[in-house]
Amino acid sequence: MEFWTQASLYLAVGAPALAALVAPLLVRWLGGAAGWLLALVPAGVFVLLLGGLEAVAAGLPLREGFDWVPALGLRLSFALDGLSLIFSLTIAAVGTLVVLYSGAYLNGHPHQGRFLAFILLFMSAMLGVVLADSTLALFAFWELTSVTSFLLIGFDHRRQAARRAAIQALVITNIGGLALLVGVLLFWQATGSWELSALAETELRGHGLYGAILGCILLAAFTKSAQFPFHFWLPNAMEAPTPVSAFLHSATMVQAGVYLLARLSPTLGGTPIWTLLLIVFGGLTLLWGAFGALRQTDLKQMLAQSTIASLGLLVLLIGVGNEAAISAMVIYFLAHACYKAGLFMVAGAVDHGTGTRNLPALGGLADLMPVSFIGAALAALSMIGLPLTLGFFGKEEMYLALFTLRLDALLVLLVLILGNALLAGVALVVMIKPFLGPLLPTPKPPHEAPIAMLAGPILLGGAAILGAFAVDWLGHDIVAPAASTILGEQALSHLGLAIDLRSPIVWLSVLTWGLGVAVYWQAATIRTVLRRGGRAIGWTADMVFDHAMFGLIRFAAAATRFFHHGRLEVYLLVVFAGLALVLLVPVIGLGGLDVLGSWAQGNWPANLQPTMPYLHEWVVLALGVTGLGAVLLAPSRLVAILALGIQGTAVALLYLLFGAPDLAFTQFMVEVLSVVILTLVMTRLRLDERDHRPLGEALRDGAVALACAVGVSLTLLLVLTGTLDPTLSDFFTATSVPLAHGHNIVNVILVDYRGFDTLGEISVLMATGIAILALIRGTAKAGSNARRPAPQPGDDGLEGEA
Amino acid sequence: MDFFLAILVSIFVGCGVYLLLSQSVIRMLLGLTVLGNGINLLIFTAGRLTREVAPIVPAGLYTPAGPIANPLPQALILTAIVISFAMFSFLLVLAFRAYQTLDADNTNTMRLAEPPDAPQPPLSY
Amino acid sequence: MNTVIFRTTAPVVIAIMLVFSVFICLRGHNEPGGGFIGGLIAASAIAIYGMASGVDRVRRAMRVDPLALAGFGVLLAAGTGVLSLFTASPFMTGIWYELNLGESSVALSTPMFFDIGVYFVVFGSVSAIALALEAGREEDL
Structure with missing residues (x-):
């Protein structure tokens, strides 16, 4: 038992990753039934985390960690507090149902094992994000979720749309990932800590780096959570198989940005700029997503757009930041995870059963797919926010948070009511259009989905209702601890099942429902108007992305062409011109010319007296120069080879004259062998060894060569002026016989x-x-x-x- | 004498670079050898010159009797000579094979790896 | 190059060169010489032999592929370094052993065998290169 409490967080993060390793094998042996077995892993994680509930509710977070890179003060640490608990429980619960669902949804798919492995890997990474206490670990897990999301969106990589969506999601979320890394480093710069728990206790709002940190964190959160103007990748991510949409792109991964904001709210939140940015971008995203949902006819697209709206709503609530708003955010997060994942699963079941997700082509399925209809209805009721659902409490709390007589608060309240009404309309469309009304012909004869695919919607929808009945407990044990973490102070739950009809808040809900029904009634008109408006604008963020990517490719190609033009002599020219600069600039910059100038006036340095060479030395020098000249001007191959031998021999003789017999012998042997093999090869080539450069090129090359030569000799002369450090040579000389015999x-x-x-x-x-x-x-x-x-x-x- | 060797080194380097810049493969090879010799002499000269006294301890003594040539640059150069010979042989054979395959000895006509009319990268995902 | 005189004198010259190369290699630790020079001299001898009598005869006479000799050399040189690990010293620490032969004594040491390894590598690689080029030339003619 001791072990489980000691290592439960490692186990929670690690177990799905381990399961991912065996998933392909299990699928090979058991086929789709492997889903049942693999679902036990996240279910186990759920139970494991539930074990921490009591301690967390009592305000005692669970911490584990070990020294990672002690030299740098890095620890790999995990923590389970109220906020982590609610996120990790959601991930584990939805994850269980999604794994189960995938087993049936992709049954018989040749790569089902790979798919399940990716899903489990993602789960591991996502649990890592919400449980990590070390900021660097948070970053690493954050990026891992991006990578696994990329793999899952591009799962059907034979379709270009899937590839494009995968790359788009990766690019956008990785911009945020890099921003997060910079933010984490700035945190360290500002506080000297790599621990989130330590950050919460630090006062950063007045720090000089606050603006930069806030910018990085917001960029990271907004890209991950698909806030306007980075919202466009999320609808495209619907190219992924439906379980992925239910799991990553509604309930978990896109919530990572929300989690980050909530997590850092005690550290960064509460400043006017924080409030303003979060409310403005959250509100914009809410309305953009809600209207966007009404533009769509594809079931999944509609849900994706409504997810964007919900994410905006959550960000807005964090921005408002008072106790009621934070409670509302926590409840809304729970409610949204339940109903949105459920609706996606229903959409997948409809697609699976009928072969289409296009709303105008669907109708009257309630009789043929009754369980799916019940799942959809349960989820939609929570989305509308009817009493006795979790969604109702979320809505009540958020209206309560903003129900004051200040103008700005009322404006935000109006935005919330409008957004909620639009979402309620979407919920009605999704619930009613496919299932009620006349039965329409579909590509496949409609049939009910298997039980593994129905468990999700029913259980999640049921949870939304049951949660409402257990709202006292929920408020006290789940919502209040999470809200306390976000607020940085003790929050109390005042949730209750009773509805007070004298409270104006209730009537705001009624107003929302009324507007929602109106939206449902006029859905077709709204869609027409919105589409006309969209066409009038003429471009989308999606197109901007394409232009940016293609521009990048064109730029990269042009830059590569420019530098890698394939002309060897130009490469060499650049290299040697660079060499000449490297040699000449320091010599001239360090006053080398002055030194040389003083030499010209006869002030030779003591150790560089121009001692005249002896006659035989003159001969050797002349031999070398002659050899070089002959190599340059040789009229035929053989002369060139011989000349090469001559200059080499001159070098060998120089070594011999200056006390290096070993070098001399080696050089001489090498020259002989060089001449031999050159002769062997060159006589087999029908080459013209004459120089064919036009005069201009020859002059240019000559100038570069001259610059190199001058640079080398000036450097050498200046080196010779200095004193030699003989430490090494002396050591070798002194110890050669005594030590090395x-x-x-x-x-x-x-x-x-x-x-x-x-x-x-x-x-x-x-x-x-x-x-x-x-x-x-x-x-x-x-x-x-x-x-x-x-x-x-x-x-x-x-x-x-x- | 150091002064004159410095001049000689610069002539070696100049010739080597000039040959390397020519577009004929064989002349580039010659240039490589010349440049290598020049750089070896550069190291040799930078280690200071001593006439005729090899860095060898006479038999029966533990340390040399008088000043000797600097042994360190010699050891460096000795390996450099052998390695540059190996490199020279390799490039020679490479040039030979290129000549056999492409029937060209001018770098401007050897554009297989980076052809001047390479297609643009595809603009798609 | 296939003159009678060349073909006749070549074996003698080569034999002398090979012996000389071993001499140069072994005395290298105390006099000018060493594995590099010795190896180069030996390789030149092989190259000359190849020119005089044809590559086939050289290969037959050598019995071992030159590149195998080079590989042996690398192994030998690395092996002498490993030896010092058994005396709990770092890699390549020199070990000296004085072998007494009555009147005189011969100093055996790991650096000496290391140098012999260098000799084999230089000898093997360079003669492999030279022989390969000569073989190609014979094909062309």
């Missing part, structure tokens, strides 16, 4: 002191040998060269052994 110091350095380097070098040498053989033998095998006769046996590399 070798009299040839160069050799001792090579094989003893720097033996590891030499080992690396000979490995490279051998690799080169292998590569050369591969190149040569590649020809023989490929037979691409018509001039070559068929390879003779024994000529071919390794087979030549006797």
Whole structure:
């Protein structure tokens, strides 16, 4: 028992990920029935987290963690408090039903195992987001949800629409993810802490970085939670299979932004700018989504747009930020998760049973799909906010929060009433249109979905009703602890089942319902008007996204073309011009020219007296220069090769003259071998070795070469003026015999002191040998060269052994 | 003498760079060798020159009797010589194979990897 | 290049070069020389032999593929480094052993075997390259 309380949070985050590993195997063995088995994992997580309920309600959050990178003061820590509890319970509960649902929905799909693995992986990441106490872990899990969302939206990757939606979601949410990272780093900068629990106790509102932090966090939350103007990715994400829409894009992932705002509300919230931004963007998103839902005829699209509206509503409530608003936000979050996930599952069941989700083509299914209808009705009633549903309490609380006689509060209240009314209208459309009225012909003969797909809507819809009856308990044990966390102070629950008809709040609800019925009545007209308006505007955020992406591709292509033009001599020219600059700029900048100028007047530095070379040294120098000149001007291949040998020999002689016999011998052998293999190869090429550069190019290249040469010699001269640090050389000289038992110091350095380097070098040498053989033998095998006769046996590399 | 070697190094580097900038593969190879020699001499000279005294401790002694040539740059250069030879051989064979396959020795006519008329990337998802 | 004189003298020259290369390699620790130079000299000998008598004869005479020699060299050099691990010293610590042969003594050491490894790598790789190029040339002619 001790273990479970010690490690329950690791287990909650880790178990779904482990289940994801075995999911493909289970599906291979059991087929769709694997869903039943895998659903046990999130169900277990749910029970596990439920165990923390009592402690959390008593105000004792559960904390676990271990030192992650102690050197940097990083801990990987998790915490379970009121806010985490409500989110994680929702994730686990909806997750259980979604896994169950997926087992049936994708039954027989060739990649069902992969799908379930992604879903479970996502669940792990999402639980990590809401349970993480370390800000960096929060960021990592946050990004993991984006990645798994990408994989799930693009699940049907053969369709371009799915690919596009997946990329769009990834790009938009990752903009936010990066902003979150910057925000987390700024938090650290401002407070020196990587822990969310420590942040809550820090006063940041007056800090100089407050504006920057707020901007980053809002960007992260708004992109993730599809707030206006980043809302457009969410409807497109409906390309994903329906369980994904029910899970990620209504109940959980898109709520991560809301969670982030709620989590940081005690730290960042309450300032005028916070209130203003959240209310304005939340309100805009609410209305935009609600009207957007009425424009649609596709069942899933309609629900997606209404999700945007609900997300806006939640953000707005966090912005309002008083006790009632926060309670309303918590209840509304719960209610929304229940009814929206349920409605998505019903939409999937309708699609599954009839082959279409287009509303005008659906009708009268109630007799044929009675259980689905009940699920839809339960969910829709909660969405409308009728009494005895969770949605009712959410609505009551939010009206209560804003029911004051201040003008701005009343304005927000009006927005809320309008938004709720529109959503109620949407709920009526979704509940009534497909199921009541005359039966319409559908692509498939309608039939009821299997039980695994019906469990979700019924249980979630039922929960919304049961929750209403247990509202005392719910308020005290779930909502109040969560609200306390968000508010940063103790919140009390005043939720009760009784309805006081003398309260004006109730009549506001009645007004909302009336407007909702009117919206339902005029749904077709509203849709026509909205569509006409949309066409009049002529462009959408979606198009902006496309233009931005294609612009990026075009820019990248142009930039690549510009830098990678494929002309080798230009690459080299840039490299060597850069080299000349690197050499010349410091020399000139550090006063090298002055030093050289003083030399010209005869003030030679003491250690750089122009001692004249001896005669034989003059000869060697002249030999080198002659060799170089001959290489440059050689009229034929053989002369060029010989000239190359001459300059190399001159270098070898220089080594010999200045006390480096080892170098001299090596250089000499290398020159001999170079000449031999050059002759072997060059006599087989029919090449014109003359320079064909036009005069202009030759002059340009010559100028670059001259600049490099001058830079090198100036640098070398300045180096020679300075004093040599002989520490290493002295050490090698002094210890070569006593320690390494070798009299040839160069050799001792090579094989003893720097033996590891030499080992690396000979490995490279051998690799080169292998590569050369591969190149040569590649020809023989490929037979691409018509001039070559068929390879003779024994000529071919390794087979030549006797 | 250091001064004259510095000048010689710059001639080596200049010639090497000039050859490398020519578009003929074989001349580029020659340039690489010349440049490598120049850089080796650069390191050698920067380690200070000592005439004729090799860094070898005479038999029976523990440390050299008098000043000797700096052994460190020599050790560096020795490996550099061998490695540049390996590189030279590899490039030579590579150039040879390129010549056989493409029948070209001018870099401007070797545009297989980055052709001048490469198609635009597709504008889709 | 297939003159009678060249073909006749080549084996003698090559034999001398090969012996000399071993000498240069072994004395490297105390006198000018070492594995790099020795290996290069030996590889030149092989290259000359290849020119004089044809690649086939060289390969038959060598019995082992030159690249295998190079591989052996790398293994030998790395192996001498591993040896010091058994004496609880860091990788590549030198170990010295004085082998007494009555009158004189021979110093055996890991750096010496390391240098022999270098010799084999240089010898093997470079002669493999030279032989491959010569073989290609014979095909062309």
